[in-house]
Amino acid sequence: xxxxxxxxxxxxxxxxxxxxxxxxxxxxxxxxxxxxxxxxxxxxxxxxxxxxxxxxxxxxxxxxxxxxxxxxxxxxxxxxxxxxxxxxxxxxxxxxxxxxxxxxxxxxxxxxxxxxxxxxxxxxxxxxxxxxxxxxxxxxxxxxxxxxxxxxxxxxxxxxxxxxxxxxxxxxxxxxxxxxxxxxxxxxxxxxxxxxxxxxxxxxxxxxxxxxxxxxxxxxxxxxxxxxxxxxxxxxxxxxxxxxxxxxxxxxxxxxxxxxxxxxxxxxxxxxxxxxxxxxxxxxxxxxxxxxxxxxxxxxxxxxxxxxxxxxxxxxxxxxxxxxxxxxxxxxxxxxxxxxxxxxxxxxxxxxxxxxxxxxxxxxxxxxxxxxxxxxxxxxxxxxxxxxxxxxxxxxxxxxxxxxxxxxxxxxxxxxxxxxxxxxx
Amino acid sequence: xxxxxxxxxxxxxxxxxxxxxxxxxxxxxxxxxxxxxxxxxxxxxxxxxxxxxxxxxxxxxxxxxxxxxxxxxxxxxxxxxxxxxxxxxxxxxxxxxxxxxxxxxxxxxxxxxxxxxxxxxxxxxxxxxxxxxxxxxxxxxxxxxxxxxxxxxxxxxxxxxxxxxxxxxxxxxxxxxxxxxxxxxxxxxxxxxxxxxxxxxxxxxxxxxxxxxxxxxxxxxxxxxxxxxxxxxxxxxxxxxxxxxxxxxxxxxxxxxxxxxxxxxxxxxxxxxxxxxxxxxxxxxxxxxxxxxxxxxxxxxxxxxxxxxxxxxxxxxxxxxxxxxxxxxxxx
Numbered sequence: 001x002x003x004x005x006x007x008x009x010x011x012x013x014x015x016x017x018x019x020x021x022x023x024x025x026x027x028x029x030x031x032x033x034x035x036x037x038x039x040x041x042x043x044x045x046x047x048x049x050x051x052x053x054x055x056x057x058x059x060x061x062x063x064x065x066x067x068x069x070x071x072x073x074x075x076x077x078x079x080x081x082x083x084x085x086x087x088x089x090x091x092x093x094x095x096x097x098x099x100x101x102x103x104x105x106x107x108x109x110x111x112x113x114x115x116x117x118x119x120x121x122x123x124x125x126x127x128x129x130x131x132x133x134x135x136x137x138x139x140x141x142x143x144x145x146x147x148x149x150x151x152x153x154x155x156x157x158x159x160x161x162x163x164x165x166x167x168x169x170x171x172x173x174x175x176x177x178x179x180x181x182x183x184x185x186x187x188x189x190x191x192x193x194x195x196x197x198x199x200x201x202x203x204x205x206x207x208x209x210x211x212x213x214x215x216x217x218x219x220x221x222x223x224x225x226x227x228x229x230x231x232x233x234x235x236x237x238x239x240x241x242x243x244x245x246x247x248x249x250x251x252x253x254x255x256x257x258x259x260x261x262x263x264x265x266x267x268x269x270x271x272x273x274x275x276x277x278x279x280x281x282x283x284x285x286x287x288x289x290x291x292x293x294x295x296x297x298x299x300x301x302x303x304x305x306x307x308x309x310x311x312x313x314x315x316x317x318x319x320x321x322x323x324x325x326x327x328x329x330x331x332x333x334x335x336x337x338x339x340x341x342x343x344x345x346x347x348x349x350x351x352x353x354x355x356x357x358x359x360x361x362x363x364x365x366x367x368x369x370x371x372x373x374x375x376x377x378x379x380x381x382x383x384x385x386x387x388x389x390x391x392x393x394x395x396x397x398x399x400x401x402x403x404x405x406x407x408x409x410x411x412x413x414x415x416x417x418x419x420x421x422x423x424x425x
Numbered sequence: 426x427x428x429x430x431x432x433x434x435x436x437x438x439x440x441x442x443x444x445x446x447x448x449x450x451x452x453x454x455x456x457x458x459x460x461x462x463x464x465x466x467x468x469x470x471x472x473x474x475x476x477x478x479x480x481x482x483x484x485x486x487x488x489x490x491x492x493x494x495x496x497x498x499x500x501x502x503x504x505x506x507x508x509x510x511x512x513x514x515x516x517x518x519x520x521x522x523x524x525x526x527x528x529x530x531x532x533x534x535x536x537x538x539x540x541x542x543x544x545x546x547x548x549x550x551x552x553x554x555x556x557x558x559x560x561x562x563x564x565x566x567x568x569x570x571x572x573x574x575x576x577x578x579x580x581x582x583x584x585x586x587x588x589x590x591x592x593x594x595x596x597x598x599x600x601x602x603x604x605x606x607x608x609x610x611x612x613x614x615x616x617x618x619x620x621x622x623x624x625x626x627x628x629x630x631x632x633x634x635x636x637x638x639x640x641x642x643x644x645x646x647x648x649x650x651x652x653x654x655x656x657x658x659x660x661x662x663x664x665x666x667x668x669x670x671x672x673x674x675x676x677x678x679x680x681x682x683x684x685x686x687x688x689x690x691x692x693x694x695x696x697x698x699x700x701x702x703x704x705x706x707x708x709x710x711x712x713x714x715x716x717x718x719x720x721x722x723x724x725x726x727x728x729x730x731x732x733x734x735x736x737x738x739x740x741x742x743x744x745x746x747x748x749x750x751x752x753x754x755x756x757x
Binding site for chain 2: 271
């Protein structure tokens with residue numbers, strides 16, 4: 001099958017490309033940009049005039065909830081939500097039921113994802129068995145079964161000794177470890193950023209030091225063990241500074257940030273709305289601006305949706321009793337584009353953090369439209385104004401602080417390996 | 426979508442109370458109306474017939490997810506003096522630790538056509554949640570939620586201050602002790618600022634007085650003498666025993682030594698300063714017996730004023746709720 005995408009504005013940070021050119025796809029891959037190769041006279045043509053043609057987005061944190069939590073989401077439902085938002089490659093966390101601590105569960109997730117025919121799915125395996133923090137998981141077997149990294153998903157390790165050994169073992173086999181920097185003795189019981197808002201509203205606070213003390217310990221152990229490390233969901237200004245220092249000193253680390261931490265602060269908690277209960281919490285304006293600055297300077301490599309779908313009842317409770325998380329994967333792009341106005345971020349920087357940036361963090365062959373790449377791509381109408389609500393939502397999760405808001409920009413088609421997997425009806 | 430502001434959530438279209446959730450955002454006029462109305466009920470308490478028919482035919486449910494005999498009793502008395510029918514429900518927290526069963530409980534009660542819920546809950550924001558999600562036609566009165574607010578307690582304290590000092594302008598007020606965990610302190614801070622006192626000081630060690638209160642217009646003192654000097658009103662807060670286990674304080678005796686209100690430390694305040702305490706008192710922990718039983722203490726007045734203030738708030742919220750429903754009915 002041959003496909004020509006014509007007249008679109010092709011924007012691909014991986015090759016510094018931003019111009020109206022034609023894109024030629026054959027046998028799942030991009031075969032040419034600009035001039036038609038031989039034999040494309042009879043190709044199928046998609047006219048993308050007035051729209052953007054982007055590499056498929058890469059999201060480092062999309063919880064699919066399957067197996068085990070089908071009331072919140074399934075691989076099919078969340079995969080569909082992902083591609084409707086232009087996400088063609090996603091990394092999913094190990095906190096399913098059963099946990100991704102055996103090759104069988106990792107294989108099951110990928111099989112189901114293949115069956116659903118939606119986004120490319122790459123699981124993260126558990127660093128320890130049952131995420132209990134005590135006994136190491138079969139890291140190599142998990143990797144052979146398709147896990148792209150290992151993580152204890154923010155759950156405590158039994159001790160720093162166990163953590164250190166887990167990292168040494170992972171380093172032996174050159175495996176990537178994902179950290180959620182946190183000292184749980186400081187964050188325990190908390191549900192909001194420790195600041196004026198949580199103080200006045202009587203919500204138990206999570207201090208900045210919960211993240212930074214955890215981060216400092218993790219960085220020291222990464223340095224000692226030489227393990228490849230990715231830091232997930234930074235929320236504090238100080239953390240950006242610490243990662244910048246670590247990178248400057250030559251440490252091989254990358255990091256990402258959740259989109260909601262770039263758009264919102266704890267100011268929104270004044271209404272006690274559990275939709276804004278997320279972990280790590282929404283923090284101060286200084287934290288938010290410093291995270292955006294971290295994207296500009298390249299200290300932060302990726303923006304993720306940190307998609308965590310929940311059933312409705314999970315959020316129908318007083319604030320502290322609600323389950324944390326938002327489900328925003330399908331509006332990742334229109335929400336992220338708000339940062340161009342609000343955060344003075346350039347389009348190229350923004351798209352880097354949504355495509356080639358996260359792909360590089362996890363060593364994935366994705367996020368690029370260069371010749372020879374898989375034809376994972378998104379056609380995007382950047383001017384379409386629409387309302388994201390119950391009617392237009394694709395995810396099974398109904399939880400988001402952005403529900404009901406007007407979005408500017410909408411994905412009209414999504415292709416994976418040259419196959420159309422989504423089309424706006 | 427515009428989410429409703431909780432401060433607007435408790436007012437109807439005419440700007441009258443239809444719930445009573447927090448003092449944050451309520452105007453000086455509304456606070457003064459509560460105090461004036463409470464004054465009129467106070468004189469009624471001295472008569473032989475103590476009832477008025479303002480809530481006749483209405484059903485008030487005391488929904489206490491946290492035990493509190495004292496607060497519940499004053500609410501019950503207040504409702505009965507307004508001629509309401511009262512049901513008391515003490516709900517074990519274990520059964521309602523999940524939002525689902527909380528919602529179920531409330532919908533059941535609403536289906537029984539209750540008119541007012543008086544809610545005490547261990548989670549901050551629970552009454553807002555109930556007002557917004559569970560019971561749109563029921564007036565919700567916050568009887569204390571987590572560490573967030575205890576607005577009727579704060580208003581009875583305001584009434585006690587006004588009856589003793591005449592006005593709020595020019596007053597200096599010190600609130601001493603465990604501010605961190607105190608919903609009373611938070612509500613008092615809003616009330617005192619709105620009613621226009623000159624200064625509010627929060628006094629205690631850094632573990633119990635978060636610096637963020639400074640942003641709310643309070644002054645923070647870590648030294649009791651500096652905190653009490655020249656004040657007109659001293660509010661002592663109860664110190665819970667579990668604070669020692671949480672490593673917030675070394676011991677009761679060290680707390681008493683540094684922050685306990687004794688005849689000596691009270692002498693640093695103005696000679697006519699009044700001493701308040703939301704109760705129950707820990708004698709010898711935050712306050713000495715001599716001071717608690719002394720001439721400057723107005724702790725029992727607070728209890729009496731509590732019934733009048735709760736009558737005022739309940740009657741105002743019920744009439745605001747009825748009006749809101751009438752407006753909604755006309756629009757249908």
